[in-house]
Amino acid sequence: MSGASESSHQRHTLRTLVLAQVLSGAGLAAGVTVGALLAEDMLGTTSLAGIPSALFTIGSAAAAVTVGRISNRHGRRPGLAVGYAVGATGAAVIVVAAAIDSAPLLLVALLVYGAGTATNLQARYAGADLALPARRGRAVSTVLVATTLGAVVGPNLVTPMGGLAEAIDVPRLAGPFILAAVAYGAAGLVLVTRLRPDPLLLARQLATDATPAEVGTADPAPAPAPATWPARAVVAGGAVMVITQIVMVAIMTMTPIHMKHHGHGVGATGVVIAAHIAGMYLPSPLSGALVDRLGARALGFGSGMMLLLAGILAAVMPVGSVVGLAIALAVLGLGWNLGLVAGTSILSGLPLAIRARTQGAVDLCIAVAGSGAGLGSGFVVTGASYGFLAALGGVVALAIVPIVALAVDAERLADDTDRPEPALAGSGTR
Template structure:
């Protein structure tokens, strides 16, 4: 036996002993849950700043480099498509190696993609831009999947609240990002780079810091501890069939996934074309930053209240609330005068709030339906579908606006969101 093999066995033995200590102690589990939330929160602050760059100036950068509005939705489609692949990879890596390795890898990949976008803008290289946007999507996917880390050791009655805690602090970075557009733009110009590459410089630093925080501090891994707890429960319940512990509730996964897919596609489609719509009607990039900043705040800041509501009133009711709120957002965006900052802000705030309702209620439904033995892998696959829905919404939004108008896009999105109600009614179990 080699010295390296002996070292690995010793390391694994110490790791298993450490995890076992948490399995045996409910108090240590609660302490680890609190510590996990604090670390995830720290990473989410930086992750939020990273994702905001693509939302705010991605479409404008494509418009500038391509010279047309027709394909302005392509950047959103690309980094959302990249996030779909990353969601699958991060989910599978988390299932095998734990949240720490999976999430850190995703954030670091997102940072590398942001660096590539900056280089593509400097050298006006479209192939590099498209490739880098795909890789940049890894940060977006990871920022979304980090919300699951907060639920691994949470009690069933506190899962939505744990999701909301992980999400709400994304607000700080996500709101700061769009409002630093001018600052980063001036900085990038001062070093000889295009102004629109500035926010992606911020994204590169933010994503890399988020990855390093998780890599260094998310120990012991909450997902590995949750798996060990589930395995112990399986052995303790010898009088019951094993599938009582490991069964997957497919109906719950279908409901949760459907809610998140519809809310994501509607939100991404309208959000993507809002900056283009605003610049066509005389608004400057600082106005765009304000509207998108408030939109992103509405996506994440209400999370603490939403989590409590989802736990108290149920996943289904809040899914209905999501559909109605998104409908109101679509109607307001469609009929608001293009020069009215107040109404545009209100429309995009409602759009973010409806997405928030749908994401937290849908996420909680998926977590409820999956045991730890398959949870991370299943969550990754669900997030793939969510990302693909967002990619479709982003890609189609520019074409719809080119052929019709921003108002038509908003109306389509608003009425599409109403499908949430009949779908949830149809799929949920009969009494």
């Protein structure tokens, strides 16, 4: 297969993923914006308001492994489509649970809903399967930034979706989950119909079909032993993403509760969460270009610094300042974005035979860490304050600095994984 043809496949893959991510971004934003508020209303206590974040993050953990395994065996298309279908089902059941005021059903539905979150993140790996090694960061960032449109618009639809919910005798806070069910379902349909050929399966085929002449054009240096380099790369990339997830989820989960307790309505909360999600995804093109140019270590260091700044800003902002909180949450999102792009760029260089499965396992660790942060955040705020939680998150983020400083060879090891797969050299866009 010619390089031009491979490049065409990569462009088609990115266009399809972008469309799916725009849709799924709206579904992703629903739980972030009103999940904690809905739980507080139905459970009757602030200390348990972190349960939605914890539950749909636990659900996303299980889904990450499942999506990764399906993708590893059958390709990205079935793995991602199944994940979005399950997420849409969970969102629909949340609406039913709210309508009949069933807290047990709500808790179960939140677990299922988490599959959409996991799938949204897993899609970033699909964007890099056919990309040139030197352009993987930009391929990943293209998929991530596509989430921005839906994710920023979603929180600002809280009020009209609440009105729609009331019109059909459903609690107002369940309205955004109606949007989530439709959005996740549509994203899955786009992938089923358009993600052909499957990028991961095509990448494997290209690697298998590599000719001796093509092999001769590759860097002749030997690749590290399989028993040595994957673990080191996975630990380096995974640790950065785990810490950024802990800090981001903990602060983000309790921000709507913090605002409600100081007299802000859901409209103001939607503005702050929209700024946060914009910070999470909108800088992705810049992050992708930077990781391709400067490497994952530099971006990981920047992530730690941004998260520390976000924690400080959130802790000291006047409680009445919606703009101030929006700035703090946008910086929080930026710190998360830098860490995610840095870690993903390392894991995107894993061997094709284990790539999707390993990526799913790492995302499991990220989700479990996030679930603990979401659950614990409510207890920290109840026992201390939101300001204390934010400052604590900033301090925890500093752990990223020694991790990236000590991961001396992680980036080189990730790059070296491309050497046995020279047929992919023409698969990215130039």
